[in-house]
Amino acid sequence: MFKILVSDPLSEVGLQKLLEATDVEVVQKTGLKEEELVQIIPEFDALLVRSQTKVTPAIIEAASRLKAIGRAGVGVDNINIQAATSKGIVVINAPDGNTISTAEHSFAMIMALARRIPNAYHSMMNGQWDRKSFVGVELNQKVLGVVGLGRIGTEVAKRAKAFNMKVVAYDPFLTEERAKKLGVTPASIKELVSQADFITTHTPLTKETKYLISTKEFALMKDGVRIINCARGGIIEEKALYEAIVSGKVAGAALDVFEVEPPMENPLLKLPKVIVTPHLGASTVEAQENVAIDVSEEILHVLREQPFKNAVNLPSIPENIIEKVEPYFALSEKLGSFIAQIAVGGLEEITVTYSGELTEIDTASLTRTVLKGALSYHLGEGVNYINAPHLAKNRGINVVEQKSTANKGFTNLIAVSLKTNQEEKTVAGTMLNGYGARIVKVDGYPVDLQPEGHLILVHHNDRPGAIGRVGTILGNNNVNIAAMQVGRRDMGGNAIMILSIDRPATPDVLDVLGELNEITSVTEIDL
Numbered sequence: 001m002f003k004i005l006v007s008d009p010l011s012e013v014g015l016q017k018l019l020e021a022t023d024v025e026v027v028q029k030t031g032l033k034e035e036e037l038v039q040i041i042p043e044f045d046a047l048l049v050r051s052q053t054k055v056t057p058a059i060i061e062a063a064s065r066l067k068a069i070g071r072a073g074v075g076v077d078n079i080n081i082q083a084a085t086s087k088g089i090v091v092i093n094a095p096d097g098n099t100i101s102t103a104e105h106s107f108a109m110i111m112a113l114a115r116r117i118p119n120a121y122h123s124m125m126n127g128q129w130d131r132k133s134f135v136g137v138e139l140n141q142k143v144l145g146v147v148g149l150g151r152i153g154t155e156v157a158k159r160a161k162a163f164n165m166k167v168v169a170y171d172p173f174l175t176e177e178r179a180k181k182l183g184v185t186p187a188s189i190k191e192l193v194s195q196a197d198f199i200t201t202h203t204p205l206t207k208e209t210k211y212l213i214s215t216k217e218f219a220l221m222k223d224g225v226r227i228i229n230c231a232r233g234g235i236i237e238e239k240a241l242y243e244a245i246v247s248g249k250v251a252g253a254a255l256d257v258f259e260v261e262p263p264m265e266n267p268l269l270k271l272p273k274v275i276v277t278p279h280l281g282a283s284t285v286e287a288q289e290n291v292a293i294d295v296s297e298e299i300l301h302v303l304r305e306q307p308f309k310n311a312v313n314l315p316s317i318p319e320n321i322i323e324k325v326e327p328y329f330a331l332s333e334k335l336g337s338f339i340a341q342i343a344v345g346g347l348e349e350i351t352v353t354y355s356g357e358l359t360e361i362d363t364a365s366l367t368r369t370v371l372k373g374a375l376s377y378h379l380g381e382g383v384n385y386i387n388a389p390h391l392a393k394n395r396g397i398n399v400v401e402q403k404s405t406a407n408k409g410f411t412n413l414i415a416v417s418l419k420t421n422q423e424e425k426t427v428a429g430t431m432l433n434g435y436g437a438r439i440v441k442v443d444g445y446p447v448d449l450q451p452e453g454h455l456i457l458v459h460h461n462d463r464p465g466a467i468g469r470v471g472t473i474l475g476n477n478n479v480n481i482a483a484m485q486v487g488r489r490d491m492g493g494n495a496i497m498i499l500s501i502d503r504p505a506t507p508d509v510l511d512v513l514g515e516l517n518e519i520t521s522v523t524e525i526d527l
């Protein structure tokens, strides 16, 4: 039974999939303090949050069972991704479900700001009938600067076009072709801030976007510019915004998000030119259902070890690629584990070479899996698909992925070589149609072996009687040989035996084998 903690208010309808799942227990506890979460998190396999819960390194450190953190929404700046990745916890978000709601909210803020609706409302509710103080401006023909033309920025831009606005956009990933298709003018941040009448931000909050709009940018702006931020507090520096409003440079600002939330002591809230909402961009019935459904499905997939797509600490794998790589996951992991068990010394470099039909697909996920297999042997259970590349990097292990047209007669082939500070080892495997996974080469010797169970790899000199003597020693020690493979390059030269045995041989038995004259090395492998 998987235990899932929901620590922020999530749509009940959206959570239905989890509530109905027979292998899941859902505990909903909101408003917990960090220390309370640290106390209870060890019981849970997954944590579901919105933006209120700050998933700190201390919580992640205490989360001994946690496999996944799900964010019912887009921004994951409340989750310490680095700590989660190091611990091998997958972080999932729901990037699509609240796009329209947030774009509509941003546009509502643009219009409310242009026509001073909140101020007029407030005045009337206070018993006034003041028609002079709230003269607005039209959007028609005005320039809207969109900072970040991703999902939400694009939807805002489309709505602005419908209002006959001219849209300039700054986004490092905006291509000429896409800009043309959307009818927007690409611009640098400097060009954007100096041309726009309205500036709206739609980037995530990152090291690069923190204070992207600050004193320098305000100085370049037109007098009377209006600023909208429904993305994240901190993309616009609040202190600089405050000064630009007080100086008269900025005619108004509409803010849904703040550097500190809730923003109780924030001086911006005292300025009548500022209109605010309490982080409501995604707060619609539809968006909340969408994000909760999306994240619940994904969390179930992670826990049930089924493919998932929206991990923010993993490269996303498109569904058509998942179908193609999935059959190779088990083989990749076994190859990684096999090579780590036969190589002696400190790991320096692991190279994975794909050939045959594997040259045509994105194999990055398979390389991760090989790495997981190799590192698990040395580092134990804490290694998984998420933290394997991170752990390799931390230990200075170089990971190389390459494709080769030399398929050596196989429709698909994965060759793994491992360099240590003492030697280099190689192993290759394939998926045989109808027969499953096979190891087909070890250290350059051709073999044909199912990668599972207990194996003994013996390097020996190809002499008459060598195989018999190994069989006799194992038999005398009650170790049954289920299958055996012998490989050699030249008659009478170096050769290998790989024995598949029913139960592990004791170290004494392996020592006796190693003492035989013909034998140069004996290695036990567990797959």
Ligand SMILES: NC(=O)c1ccc[n+]([C@@H]2O[C@H](COP(=O)([O-])OP(=O)(O)OC[C@H]3O[C@@H](n4cnc5c(N)ncnc54)[C@H](O)[C@@H]3O)[C@@H](O)[C@H]2O)c1
Residues within 6 Å of the ligand: 073, 074, 075, 095, 098, 099, 102, 147, 148, 149, 150, 151, 152, 153, 170, 171, 172, 173, 202, 203, 204, 205, 208, 209, 230, 231, 232, 256, 257, 279, 280, 281, 282, 283
């Ligand atoms: N107010 C809310 O309730 C609410 C709701 C949803 C999302 N958001 C915020 O909106 C942000 C955007 O959401 P989205 O779904 O459009 O994300 P997205 O990933 O689709 O778009 C973000 C865009 O920002 C661009 N970008 C990244 N760094 C940039 C930089 N330095 N300069 C300019 N552009 C840059 C990216 O290229 C991308 O196109 C989220 O990260 C989240 O923080 C807020």
Ligand SMILES: O=C(O)[C@H](O)COP(=O)(O)O
Residues within 6 Å of the ligand: 050, 051, 052, 072, 073, 074, 075, 076, 098, 279, 280, 281, 282, 283
């Ligand atoms: O990044 C997001 O998806 C929004 O900021 C929504 O946050 P919320 O889930 O707290 O409304």
